[in-house]
Structure formats: structure tokens, C-alpha cells
Amino acid sequence: xxxxxLKYILLIPVILSAVPFLSAETVEPVxxxxxxxxxxxxxxxxxxxxxFVRSFMGSYGVDAEISPRISPSEQALFSExxxxxxxxxxxxxxxxxxxxxxxxxxxxxxxxxxxxxQEGELDEAVTAYVEALVKFxxxxxxxxxxxxxxxxxxDTNGALPHILKALELKPGDGTLxxxxxxxxxxxxxxxTALAAYDQALLLDPDGRDxxxxxxxxxMKLERYSEAAQMLDGMIASEPGRSEYWLxxxxxxxxxxxxxxxxxxxxxxxxxxxxxxxxxxxxxxxxLNTGLLDAALENYTEAMERGPVMPGRILHAxxxxxxxxxxxxxxxxxxxxxxxxxxxxDCLMLxxxxxxxxxxxxxxxxxxxxxxxxxxxxxxxxxxxxxxGNLYTKKGQTDLAAMEYGYAAxxxxxxxxxxxxxxxxxxxxxDYAGAEKLLExxxxxxxxxxxxxxxxxxxxxxxxxxL
Numbered sequence: 001x002x003x004x005x006l007k008y009i010l011l012i013p014v015i016l017s018a019v020p021f022l023s024a025e026t027v028e029p030v031x032x033x034x035x036x037x038x039x040x041x042x043x044x045x046x047x048x049x050x051x052f053v054r055s056f057m058g059s060y061g062v063d064a065e066i067s068p069r070i071s072p073s074e075q076a077l078f079s080e081x082x083x084x085x086x087x088x089x090x091x092x093x094x095x096x097x098x099x100x101x102x103x104x105x106x107x108x109x110x111x112x113x114x115x116x117x118q119e120g121e122l123d124e125a126v127t128a129y130v131e132a133l134v135k136f137x138x139x140x141x142x143x144x145x146x147x148x149x150x151x152x153x154x155d156t157n158g159a160l161p162h163i164l165k166a167l168e169l170k171p172g173d174g175t176l177x178x179x180x181x182x183x184x185x186x187x188x189x190x191x192t193a194l195a196a197y198d199q200a201l202l203l204d205p206d207g208r209d210x211x212x213x214x215x216x217x218x219m220k221l222e223r224y225s226e227a228a229q230m231l232d233g234m235i236a237s238e239p240g241r242s243e244y245w246l247x248x249x250x251x252x253x254x255x256x257x258x259x260x261x262x263x264x265x266x267x268x269x270x271x272x273x274x275x276x277x278x279x280x281x282x283x284x285x286x287l288n289t290g291l292l293d294a295a296l297e298n299y300t301e302a303m304e305r306g307p308v309m310p311g312r313i314l315h316a317x318x319x320x321x322x323x324x325x326x327x328x329x330x331x332x333x334x335x336x337x338x339x340x341x342x343x344x345d346c347l348m349l350x351x352x353x354x355x356x357x358x359x360x361x362x363x364x365x366x367x368x369x370x371x372x373x374x375x376x377x378x379x380x381x382x383x384x385x386x387x388g389n390l391y392t393k394k395g396q397t398d399l400a401a402m403e404y405g406y407a408a409x410x411x412x413x414x415x416x417x418x419x420x421x422x423x424x425x426x427x428x429x430d431y432a433g434a435e436k437l438l439e440x441x442x443x444x445x446x447x448x449x450x451x452x453x454x455x456x457x458x459x460x461x462x463x464x465x466l
Contacts, residue, residue, distance in 0.1 A: 065138060065169075066138050066139065066140035066141075066169045066170060067139065067140065067141065068105045068106040068107050068110075068135070068136045068139060069105060070105045070107050071104075071105065074099075074104065074105050074107065074108065077095070077096070077099055078111070080095075081095050081096065085115060089115045089118060089119055090115075090119075092115060093112050093115050093116070096108050096111060096112050097112065105135075105136075106131075106132040106133070106135035106136035106139050106142065107132075108132075109128045109129070109131040109132035109135065110128070110129065110132040110139065110141065110142050110145075112128040113125045113126075113127075113128030113129040113132060113142070113145060113146075113149075114145065116128060117145065117148075117149055122149050122152055122153050123153075125145075125149045126146065126149055126150065126153070129142050129145055129146035129149065130146065133146070138169055140166055140169045140170050143162040143163075143165045143166040143169065144162070144163075144166045144173070144175075144176060146159075146162045147159040147160075147162040147163045147166060147176070147179060148175075148179070150162070151179055151182065156182060156183040156186045156187075157183075159179065159183060160180075160183045163176050163179050163180050163183065164180070167180070172203065173203065174199075174200045174201075174202075174203030174204030174207060174210070175200070175204065175207075177196050177197070177199040177200035177203065177210075178196070178197065178200035178204065178207055178209060178210040178213065180193075180196040180200075181193045181194070181196035181197035181200060181210065181213045181214075181217075182213060184196055185213060185216060185217065185220075190217050190220045190221055191217075191221070193213065193217050194214060194217035194218070194221070197210050197213045197214040197217060198214065200213075201214065211230070211234060214230065215227055215230060215231070215247060218230065218251075219250065219251065219254070222254060224251040224252070224254035224255040225251075225255055227247070227248075227251040227254075228248055228251040228252060228255065228257075228260075231244055231247055231248040231251065232248075235248065240271075242268045242271050242273035245264045245265075245267050245268050245271075246264070246265070246268055246278055248264050249261040249262075249264035249265050249268075249278075249281070252264065253281075253285070258285050258288065258289055259289075261281075261285055262282060262285050262286065262289075265278055265279075265281060265282040265285070266282070269282070274305070275305065276302045276303070276305040276306045276307055276308045277302070277308065279298045279299075279301050279302035279305060280298075280299070280302045280308055280309075280312055280313075282298045283295045283296075283297075283298035283299040283302060283316065284312070284316065286298060287316055287319060287320070292320065292323070292325055292328055295316070295320075295328075296328045296331060296332070299313060299316055299332055300331070300332075300335065303335050303336075310336055310341050310342075310345040310349075311344070311345055311348060313332055313333075313335075313336055314333075314336065314345065314348045314349060314352055315348075316332060317329040317332040317333050317352050318348075318351075318352055318355070320332070321352070321355050321356065321359060326356055326359040326360065329352065329355075329356060330356050333349065333352055333353060333356065336349060347373060347376065347377050347380065350369055350370075350372065350373045350376075350383075351370075351373060351380070351382055351383055351386075353369055354366045354369040354370050354373070354383070354386065355386070357369065358386070363390060363393075366386075366390070367387070367390050370383050370386055370387045370390070371387065374387065374406075378406075379409065379410060380410070381406070381407040381408075381409065381410025381411075381412050381413030381414070381417065382407075382410075382412065382413055384403045384404070384406040384407035384410070384413070384417070385403070385404070385407040385413045385416060385417055385420065387399075387403040388400045388401075388402075388403035388404040388407060388417070388420060388421075388424075389420065391403060392420075392424060397424060397427075397428060400424055401421060401424060401425075404417045404418075404420050404421035404424065405417075405421070407420075408421070414444070415441055415444060415445055418437045418438070418440055418441040419437075419438075419441060419450070421437050422434040422437040422438050422441070422453075422457075425437065426457060426460075431457055431458075431460055431461035432461065434457045435454065435457055435458060435461065438450060438453060438454040438457065439454065442454065
């Protein structure tokens with residue numbers, strides 16, 4: 001088991017095609033499968049390819065159940081405007097629109113949709129594909145293209161019915177299964193999404209986005225070992241893609257394989273591709289394994305490279321203080337003081353700074369900081385607990401008891417506050433007060449040593465009453 005410090009680690013997530021994960025690591029997401037992102041110039045070239053044009057026009061009516069027929073006059077019109085489709089797509093659209101009549105083929109609206117899609121005019125493409133489907137509801141290619149356009153528009157809810165209909169009409173398309181995986185992942189149906197991505201990769205083994213989608217599913221399902229193994233193959237094929245090493249590091253962290261995760265993150269660093277956040281994770285792992293010099297080096301570099309989350313740095317400084325390394329904690333905090341911090345981070349900085357001053361023997365400055373902190377954040381149990389300890393050392397027992405009482409109202413410090421307050425009561429021979437505090441503690445957390453302490457307090461009370 002990794003120790004408690006890992007609760008502060010924000011894992012580098014797998015950023016996958018069009019999935020809006022909240023991320024500590026800014027890997028540029030791929031919005032859609034490469035095949036779904038038309039380059040206008042490349043698509044125009046198709047219309048100058050005679051083989052493509054023959055295939056395009058000859059495909060209508062071949063399978064009458066999923067493709068509309070075109071009339072001889074429509075076929076002649078298509079032949080006339082093919083040059084316009086490549087050079088003047090909007091003029092081609094205008095010619096097609098002028099020739100549409102109530103009983104014309106859905107191929108007319110479908111082709112208009114393709115031309116708008118070619119030009120990146122997605123809203124117009126959607127309108128045209130819908131018009132085609134009104135005329136011919138089982139038009140497979142219209143369903144497929146409409147789904148693709150809607151995915152491009154980030155409308156997975158709208159795309160899903162068309163994906164399902166297209167797969168019903170004609171199974172066996174890797175792109176459609178991949179898009180189905182994306183939609184199911186967006187719905188939170190991770191197991192179903194994984195099955196869809198598996199099918200997509202069976203039909204399209206080299207589909208990068210489907211690989212990424214599958215990885216996302218495995219990570220969300222906490223199947224980290226499978227994710228790491230899958231990334232072995234991806235890294236072997238493309239070792240220069242730093243994001244693969246990062247995602248595998250993420251999987252290793254999930255598997256509690258800190259050494260392997262650090263190896264991957266160091267490789268990314270050697271590649272010159274480390275970001276502030278990947279360096280933060282590397283530093284967190286070094287800190288967790290007790291390699292404090294390496295941790296400080298990477299925290300410092302992360303702050304220089306940025307952007308980083310100040311709260312992570314502050315938690316790291318706090319962990320260093322708990323480990324007794326005040327100088328390294330002070331170094332981290334000194335770098336943060338140059339930044340504009342949000343209110344919660346400012347409060348955490350005050351607390352860490354107070355702890356540093358205490359470690360350096362400056363109790364007066366620490367007390368002032370803590371008193372200012374509880375004025376600004378009255379429910380900060382850790383600040384109240386530290387103040388209680390300071391007042392106890394100064395013999396100001398009433399103030400100490402009051403601070404421990406405040407600290408006991410904070411879930412994070414309640415147990416420690418009850419213990420400290422019970423010790424204060426014992427020192428004042430208030431055994432009844434100590435008994436009550438220790439009983440409250442044990443009601444929340446059974447601990448043999450605390451139960452033994454309570455027994456000793458009761459024995460002392462009975463001796464005193466003799």
C-alpha cells in the first residue's frame with residue numbers, strides 16, 4: 001500500500017478522443033477520429049478522381065434497402081456538376097438545390113450534405129442529411145455521415161440514434177463502433193463502451209482514437225494492468241509519443257507500481273516533453289518513496305515550467321515538514337510566495353508558514369500567523385490545534401482548552417484535539433473531564449492504547465478519591 005501522502009497526488013489522466021475529463025495533465029485531446037476531420041482540399045480531390053466519381057454514382061440503388069436510387073436525369077446532373085464539386089462546391093450546392101423536387105432522390109440532399117461537410121459547414125450539413133433521411137429513412141450513408149457530423153459538433157446524444165441505426169442497417173464498420181464507444185463512455189456506461197471499442201479495434205486495428213478510448217475505459221474500470229500491457233504495444237510501435245509513456249505511468253500509479261511510474265516519467269523528462277504537471281507527479285512519487293532531494297528538484301522544476309496547482313506544492317511542503325525536513329519545505333514555500341494565490345491556497349500557505357516558523361523556533365511569529373488564520377478561517381481545525389499546543393506550552397490552559405474545543409469541531413482534527421485536551425485535563429488533575437474526552441474519542445475510533453490510557457485515568461481518579 002502506498003502511504004497516506006498519495007491522497008494528495010492527482011494522477012495524470014488518460015485524455016481521449018472528445019471525452020471531457022478533468023485533467024491534471026494537459027495532453028492535447030484528439031477531438032475525433034482522423035477520418036472524421038475532413039480536409040477540404042483532400043475531399044475536393046476525390047471529385048477529380050474518375051474512379052471515385054464512378055463509384056459514387058454507381059453505388060446508388062445497388063442495395064435498394066439502404067441506398068436510394070437515382071433517376072437518369074439526376075445521374076446526368078451529377079455528371080455535369082462533378083467539376084463544380086471540386087472547384088466551386090457552393091455553386092454545385094446551388095445547382096443541386098434548384099433541381100430538387102418532392103419526388104427526387106434523397107441522394108440529392110445527401111450530396112449537398114457531403115459538400116457542406118467538405119467545407120466545414122456542419123450545421124448546413126446536418127440539415128441536408130436530415131432532409132435526405134426524411135425522404136429515405138433507411139439511407140445507411142446518411143445516418144453514418146450525420147452521426148459523424150454530430151460527433152464533430154460534440155453532440156453525442158444526437159449522434160447515438162444514427163450510429164445505432166447505421167449499425168442495424170449494415171454491421172461491420174469500425175468507425176461506427178468506435179463512435180458508439182465514445183457515446184457510451186460519455187453516458188458513463190463504461191463496460192458497454194469498452195465492448196464497442198473492442199469491436200472497433202477488431203475492424204480497425206490501427207485506429208488511434210479507438211485505442212485511446214479503450215484505454216480510457218480500462219482506467220475508469222481500474223483495470224490498470226491491462227491498460228499498462230496495452231500501452232506496451234503502443235509504445236513499441238511509436239516510442240516517440242510521450243503521451244503513451246505518461247498514460248502508462250498513470251496506469252502504474254493505479255497499480256501501486258511507483259518505481260515503474262517514475263521510470264516512465266523520467267523517460268518523458270529525458271525526451272524534453274515533461275510538463276509542469278508530469279514533473280509534479282514525479283516529485284510526488286519521489287517524496288512518497290523518501291527520495292527528498294529528487295522530490296525537491298522536480299517540484300522546483302515543475303514550478304519553473306508551470307502551470308502547477310499551488311495546493312499540491314503546499315501539501316508537499318506540509319509532508320516534508322511532517323518528515324522533519326524544514327529547509328526543503330521552506331524552499332518550496334518561498335517559490336510559492338511569488339505567485340498570486342486563491343483564498344484557500346493563501347490559508348494553507350499561512351498554516352504551512354506557521355509550521356515552518358515553529359520548526360525554526362520562532363513561536364511568537366507562528367502564534368501571530370495562526371491567530372490571523374483562525375480569524376480568517378474560524379473552522380480551520382489544524383490551526384486551532386496548533387494554537388492549543390502553543391498555549392499549552394505557555395501555560396495558558398484556558399486558552400488551550402478553548403482552542404482544542406474548536407479543533408474538535410473539525411472532522412480532520414477531532415480525534416487529535418480530543419486526545420490533546422484529555423492530556424491537558426490530566427495535567428490539571430481534571431480526571432472527570434479527561435474521562436469524558438477519552439470516551440468521546442473511543443466512541444469514534446477504537447484504539448487499544450487510548451483504551452489503556454482511559455483505564456489509567458480512571459485508576460488515578462479512584463486513587464485521588466480515596
